[in-house]
Amino acid sequence: MKTRDIAATEPMTLAFEVTVSSVQELSPNFRRITFGGYCLRDFGVNGDTRDLRIKLMIPSLAEDGAELPLPVFEMTQSGWYREWLAMDPAERGSMRTYTVRQSRLDSVYPEIDVDFVMHFDADGHGGPAANWARNAKPGDAITIIGPNNRHAQCYTAEIYGGIEWRPGMAQRILLAGDETAVPAISAILESLPSYMTGHAFLEVPEAGDFLELTSPADVEITWLARGAAIGRSRPHGELLQQAVRSAVPEPGWVGIKASDGGAGPEPEDVNVDVDILWETPARMETAEIEATKNPDMPAGAMPFYAWIAGEAAVIKDMRRYLVRDVGIDRKQVAFMGYWRQGKAEL
Ligand SMILES: Cc1cc2nc3c(=O)[nH]c(=O)nc-3n(C[C@H](O)[C@H](O)[C@H](O)COP(=O)(O)OP(=O)(O)OC[C@H]3O[C@@H](n4cnc5c(N)ncnc54)[C@H](O)[C@@H]3O)c2cc1C
Numbered sequence: 001m002k003t004r005d006i007a008a009t010e011p012m013t014l015a016f017e018v019t020v021s022s023v024q025e026l027s028p029n030f031r032r033i034t035f036g037g038y039c040l041r042d043f044g045v046n047g048d049t050r051d052l053r054i055k056l057m058i059p060s061l062a063e064d065g066a067e068l069p070l071p072v073f074e075m076t077q078s079g080w081y082r083e084w085l086a087m088d089p090a091e092r093g094s095m096r097t098y099t100v101r102q103s104r105l106d107s108v109y110p111e112i113d114v115d116f117v118m119h120f121d122a123d124g125h126g127g128p129a130a131n132w133a134r135n136a137k138p139g140d141a142i143t144i145i146g147p148n149n150r151h152a153q154c155y156t157a158e159i160y161g162g163i164e165w166r167p168g169m170a171q172r173i174l175l176a177g178d179e180t181a182v183p184a185i186s187a188i189l190e191s192l193p194s195y196m197t198g199h200a201f202l203e204v205p206e207a208g209d210f211l212e213l214t215s216p217a218d219v220e221i222t223w224l225a226r227g228a229a230i231g232r233s234r235p236h237g238e239l240l241q242q243a244v245r246s247a248v249p250e251p252g253w254v255g256i257k258a259s260d261g262g263a264g265p266e267p268e269d270v271n272v273d274v275d276i277l278w279e280t281p282a283r284m285e286t287a288e289i290e291a292t293k294n295p296d297m298p299a300g301a302m303p304f305y306a307w308i309a310g311e312a313a314v315i316k317d318m319r320r321y322l323v324r325d326v327g328i329d330r331k332q333v334a335f336m337g338y339w340r341q342g343k344a345e346l
Contacts, residue, residue: 040110047157051184170305178310192217237314264327277337312337
């Protein structure tokens with residue numbers, strides 16, 4: 001069978017029924033949960049996982065606190081997601097998006113690690129995923145929706161849909177994100193080729209959340225702590241925005257030609273309270289990419305690429321700064337709202 005035929009017959013994603021192998025406190029606000037299961041032999045993409053996203057199905061709780069069984073769907077059946085959405089939210093469970101931080105899929109017992117941000121309000125209430133992660137213990141069962149490696153092997157990781165990190169020919173990069181993007185940035189950094197240079201900025205709640213990070217690339221990694229003390233914590237995203245502004249200071253940077261006043265086009269507005277802020281070069285239509293091409297660059301040259309993810313309103317501000325004020329081509333930046341302040345994922 002040709003690879004094209006395999007891609008056409010295999011579902012892109014599968015539901016993996018896994019159990020918690022271990023739980024590790026990484027820092028005050030990060031908890032690593034390792035999921036294992038023989039079914040994970042069918043999980044994976046072609047190459048490094050980078051910022052590979054997965055969906056976790058979090059069971060609803062009955063009044064006595066017991067987990068309700070999750071609805072079972074055949075992933076090959078089209079329309080399962082719509083069917084799931086139509087179910088009573090009190091019974092269907094919650095679907096939340098996370099990143100594969102690390103994987104050991106070739107092991108006898110395959111495993112993946114997911115790093116959860118432990119976010120709770122002043123009364124200790126979190127969303128379904130944060131609550132589930134707080135109570136997780138070895139043996140707990142959960143369902144992960146993730147890539148079917150038989151389908152994904154037909155594509156390079158570069159073009160696989162669940163991975164947004166696509167730097168193309170870029171040699172100089174900018175990675176910026178809040179704590180929810182730390183797992184993705186960490187995995188991307190580990191996968192970089194040695195010829196890449198640039199900056200990675202990671203904003204986290206407190207200095208205790210600075211994690212050990214390595215990269216074969218010549219990328220300067222900067223951790224930013226908002227500060228733990230109540231009343232003294234910096235607003236979410238403030239430090240990240242300052243860091244990005246100082247690393248990408250003005251038009252003319254990375255060879256961008258300054259037009260009138262150095263400004264680029266005003267990006268179309270996204271109401272982050274209603275719409276998802278998700279703008280990645282991979283999602284742009286060819287015509288749009290053509291329209292944003294810099295005529296001063298040789299064809300195919302993409303010397304710079306930025307990947308920015310975190311709280312949607314913060315990301316929206318950075319998008320305006322980089323696209324309008326600095327004038328960076330939109331095809332050179334991936335902007336992703338990973339969560340929205342005050343709004344549950346679904
Ligand atoms: C592609 C992608 C990858 C992601 N990877 C990760 C990952 O690896 N690790 C990770 O921890 N998160 C990750 N996230 C973010 C995660 O999906 C959200 O934080 C999600 O809202 C958590 O679900 P919940 O059930 O805990 O909270 P929800 O029910 O969705 O939200 C409940 C309340 O909590 C608030 N809230 C949600 N997240 C946070 C937060 N981090 N800090 C403060 N308040 C918050 C919401 O604004 C809302 O008011 C990722 C998101 C995307 C889109």
